[in-house]
Amino acid sequence: MQDIHQKLHKWYSINGRKELPWRNSEDPYHIYLSEIMLQQTQVKTVLERYYFPFLKKFPTLKSLANASLDEVLKSWEGLGYYTRAKNLHKCAQLTAPKLPKSYESLLALPGIGKNTASAICAFAYKQKRAVMEANVRRILCRIHALDDPSSDLLIEYAEALLDEENPYDYNQAMMDIGSMVCTVKNPQCEICPFLSMCQAHELACYDFPLKKKKSIPLKHENIVVELCEGRVKLIQREGRFLHGLWGFSASENPRGTKIGEVRHQYTHFKLEVSVYLKSVSAHKEGEAFSKDEIETLALSTVDKKILKLLTSHL
Ligand code: SF4
Structure with a gap:
């Protein structure tokens, strides 16, 4: 495991998106906001149109708590999935001036599921938690050739792979590799730190996890x-x-x-x-x-x- 952690660390130090503003913030509110905005939304959209104007209008959790829901929704306009904005506002009202630090307390808040609670713990409070989001899920499924794993099994694999010495960089590296290297189409295996241990690459089949075809009414x-x-x-x-x-x-x-x-x-x-x-x-x-x-x-x-x-x- 030490070998893969070294490879990940090296990859991240050269290629990681360390310039992302929420990676340069120590403020749990900023990190929480970025996690919520990034659900279902691309980094580019969040970065170019929403993250900075939202923080300008609501610079602290307290200012968000004191705002009206109409004002919050206006700042969210066009970003979609408006329940996110309502829950963000509700959480601010429940926790301002500070978000709680424990995974369990975060999980008890509206709109904060296991993935978001783990991400806040890992990125805002530097706790030893493996972050699980769509990109990380895809990497784990490909490494282990998993068609349709349960979330518990994925967490098990993620925790087994976690670099406990440097969980922050490990999690950021996983997310970046998922979005820049182990992409949905045309993964770039030849530059991937997981190359020597990846079952999908060995099988030359990248359909992990299996996509369920949905018909959209x-x-x-x-x-x-x-x-x-x-x-x-x-x-x-x-x-x-x-x-x-x-x-x-x-x-x-x-x-x-x-x-x-x-x-x-x-x-x-x-x-x-x-x-x-x-x-x-x-x-x-x-x-x-x-x-x-x-x-x-x-x-x-x-x-x-x-x-x-x-x-x-x-
Ligand atoms: S080797 Fe290829 S398929 Fe496997 S994790 Fe890396 S990029 Fe993804």
Whole structure:
């Protein structure tokens, strides 16, 4: 094991993405934020559009706790998976000014699962914990030729491989190798520190873990936009999906003039929306907004697409 740890350490010291801002921060809140943002989202998107503006607006856990959910969702707008933002806000309210240090206490917080708790312990508090995320999972599955391992088995393999002398660099190296070398397509085995011990490479078969083919259902919705003197009716969503975001309401029996369609793909389904425009003589107070007012509200990507379609009518 010492040999592979030396190889990993050498690889990381030459190739590791040590410049990533959350790797240069000692602040557990910054590290926690990066872990949450990076779930389901690429490093490039987080780095270029979300991480710095979010921290500028909410520089501490306490400032996040004191903000309104609307403000937090506005800063999350476009990043998707809005439950992450709601849980982040809730966690801040439960723990500010400091996140707890123990794995168990972190795990008890909303939106913090085993992987995130391990990552916070490993990166923020330098504890001896093996981080498990999609890239690390792929490496372990390929090294051991695992088709569909249970999460317990993967953790067992990850802990057996962990460099207890230098867990921080070990975990960062694993994540970087997964995203830069042991990529989903065309892994670069010849430069990989695991080359001599990798079963996938020996088999010349890289389909580990096995991909389950999912068919993505298509859903259709009708949206009726009610317009009065340039002001548009919006609702603030209450259900679990997109909770807290503002948007247009769906209708089973649309009335008005059809002005177009918008499409969007979520992880589990595709959505096709027919958009209708209906002029009304008045809106109830507080339910309709001008174009400038809408700019200050947090809208989902689909609702933003509908808004774009409406531009010529406002
Ligand atoms: S040797 Fe190839 S398949 Fe195996 S872990 Fe390295 S890059 Fe991935």
